[in-house]
Amino acid sequence: xxxxxxxxxxVSLLFLLYIVRLIIRGKLxxxxxxxxxxxxxxxILFSLWxxxxxxxxxxxxxxxxxxxxxxxxxxxxxxxxxxxxxxxxKLHSQxxxxxxxxxxxxxxxxxxxxx
Amino acid sequence: MxxxxxxxxxxxxxxxxxxxxxxxxxxxxxxxxxxxTSVVNxxxxxxxxxxxxxxxxxxxxxxxxxTSEVISNINCIAINLPINLGIGGxxxxxxxxxxxxxxDFAIQIDGDGQHPASEIPKIINAAVNGNLxxxxxxxxxxxxxxxxxAFRRIGISYFKWLNHLLVGTVIFDSTSGFRxxxxxxxxxxxxxYPDEYPEPEAIIVYSLNNFKIGxxxxxxxxxxxxxxxxxxxxxxxxxxKVTLAIIFTFIRMKFKRI
Numbered sequence: 001x002x003x004x005x006x007x008x009x010x011v012s013l014l015f016l017l018y019i020v021r022l023i024i025r026g027k028l029x030x031x032x033x034x035x036x037x038x039x040x041x042x043x044i045l046f047s048l049w050x051x052x053x054x055x056x057x058x059x060x061x062x063x064x065x066x067x068x069x070x071x072x073x074x075x076x077x078x079x080x081x082x083x084x085x086x087x088x089x090k091l092h093s094q095x096x097x098x099x100x101x102x103x104x105x106x107x108x109x110x111x112x113x114x115x
Numbered sequence: 116m117x118x119x120x121x122x123x124x125x126x127x128x129x130x131x132x133x134x135x136x137x138x139x140x141x142x143x144x145x146x147x148x149x150x151x152t153s154v155v156n157x158x159x160x161x162x163x164x165x166x167x168x169x170x171x172x173x174x175x176x177x178x179x180x181x182t183s184e185v186i187s188n189i190n191c192i193a194i195n196l197p198i199n200l201g202i203g204g205x206x207x208x209x210x211x212x213x214x215x216x217x218x219d220f221a222i223q224i225d226g227d228g229q230h231p232a233s234e235i236p237k238i239i240n241a242a243v244n245g246n247l248x249x250x251x252x253x254x255x256x257x258x259x260x261x262x263x264x265a266f267r268r269i270g271i272s273y274f275k276w277l278n279h280l281l282v283g284t285v286i287f288d289s290t291s292g293f294r295x296x297x298x299x300x301x302x303x304x305x306x307x308y309p310d311e312y313p314e315p316e317a318i319i320v321y322s323l324n325n326f327k328i329g330x331x332x333x334x335x336x337x338x339x340x341x342x343x344x345x346x347x348x349x350x351x352x353x354x355x356k357v358t359l360a361i362i363f364t365f366i367r368m369k370f371k372r373i
Contacts, residue, residue, distance in 0.1 A: 096200055096310070100208045103174070103196045104215070110193075 008047040016040045035080055138169045138239065139218040141209030143202055144226035145176040148185050155191045157232035158224065165236055172212055173226070176205040202292075203313035207304065214301045222295040230293040234333040238295045241331045248300050248326035251286060251318075252293035252333035270354055274315045277358065281365050282322035287330055289315040300326055309360055312353055316360045323368040 019036050022028035046053050046069075057065040140158050144151050155171050162169035171191040175182050177199040186193040194208055206223055213221040222238060224230045234252060241250045255271070267290070274289040292314055296304065303324055309316040321328055 095198070096204050099196050099198045099200055100204065100211060103194045103208055104212055106197075107192065107194045107212070 005047050005050070009044055012040050012043045012047065016044075035076075039076065136168065136219040136239070136243070137217065138167060139209065139213035139216075139221045140169050140171045140235070141206060141213065141221055141223050142171060142173045142191075142226045143176060143205040143209065143223070144173055144178065144182050144186070145199070145202075145205070146178045146180045146182060147226040148178070148180045148182050150228040151182060151185055151226050152189055154224065154226055154228050154232075155186070155189050158235070159190050161232045161235060167236070167239070169235075170218075172209050174205040174209045176200055176202070201310050203308055203310040206292075206313065207308040210296075210301055210308065211305045214298070214305045218298070218301075220295055220297055221301055223292055225292050229335050231334065231336060234293070237331055237333060238293070241329055242295050242297060245329050246327065247329040248297050249321050249328040250295045251288060251291050251328065251330045252335075253286075253288035253291055253330045254333070254335050255287040266350060270350065273354070274357070274361075277361060278315070278318055278322075281361065282319060284318070284322050284328055286318055286328065289318050293333060293335070296321075300324075309364075312357050315357050316364055319361050319364050320368070323365070 016037065019028065019033055019040070023030060023033050053065045053068065057063075057068045060068070062068040062071075142151070142154060142158075147154075151173065155173060158169060158171050161167070173186045173191045173193055175186060175193065175195045177196050183193070183195050192212070194212060196205060196208060200208070209223070210221055220239065220242065222235060224232070224235075230252065238250050238252050241247060271288060271290050275286060278289055279285050290312075294314075300321065303320065304317070307320065309320075318328065
């Protein structure tokens with residue numbers, strides 16, 4: 001095993017451990033952790049099985065195997081960012097509704113206490 | 116349609132319907148501690164003089180200054196938002212209040228003193244006499260009073276063109292926030308109302324819901340205090356955002372009807 005393989009596997013495992021810790025402490029919801037866990041597992045897989053990357057690159061017609069990694073990673077990141085934007089948009093509108101409800105309820109309460 | 120109706124309405128100066136309709140005057144306020152008192156007092160004074168059933172609803176959009184204390188000490192219904200929602204979210208809060216509390220009309224009046232209370236009867240008359248769902252107080256039908264900057268006027272004529280292209284209505288002053296809607300419209304806007312710079316986009320929503328829109332000429336004043344929600348540098352962003360919003364609202368609502 002080459003040095004870089006060991007480093008890659010170690011870093012990936014640490015990352016996985018950190019994600020698990022975040023989930024246990026309730027700081028990361030499970031549905032958002034899935035993508036991270038899957039990515040980490042893929043990273044570990046290809047750190048162990050170096051020929052696999054070459055094999056797949058050859059299969060899809062990419063000359064340099066690392067380019068396949070970059071393309072795949074960038075694509076995944078873009079999709080995930082879009083997903084986060086959708087989540088933020090949803091939170092934004094829910095937040096607005098809540099704020100409006102609170103303001104109207106506060107008004108109702110203060111009107112009642114005046115009477 | 117709007118052109119002719121607005122001329123007719125100017126001629127028919129019948130009496131303002133005394134105390135028949137309950138009207139909610141919605142005043143969105145963000146850091147308006149200087150101007151808000153006179154805005155609210157003007158409306159109340161007008162209501163007393165003309166015997167109109169107007170309740171002033173001030174929606175404080177989480178102001179950083181003392182707006183919330185100021186409005187708690189004057190004669191109005193004070194609604195304080197816990198977080199800043201922007202003009203659209205604040206106005207919509209007022210719409211929700213008006214709908215919940217059974218008002219017949221809601222009229223939006225800016226909290227900075229740009230919209231003189233004396234023009235309110237004209238707008239209400241237009242809605243009642245012209246049987247209109249939406250009445251917009253416009254600066255541009257007859258040019259009187261404050262006319263705003265050249266750049267803003269270019270933007271306004273651009274929106275006029277865009278509105279005409281998409282829904283065929285000609286609104287001269289589509290950025291005017293001085294507008295009245297009836298209960299039918301309230302049920303729609305309390306469900307959906309745009310957040311940022313809502314005025315031009317709202318016109319698309321009204322048109323696609325087949326509401327009757329009219330425009331009356333009003334004079335406006337320059338703002339009395341605070342700063343405009345649209346700075347010079349934000350203008351380009353404003354145009355882009357509103358154009359996108361208008362186009363997507365148009366597409367969304369067209370598809371919903373099919």
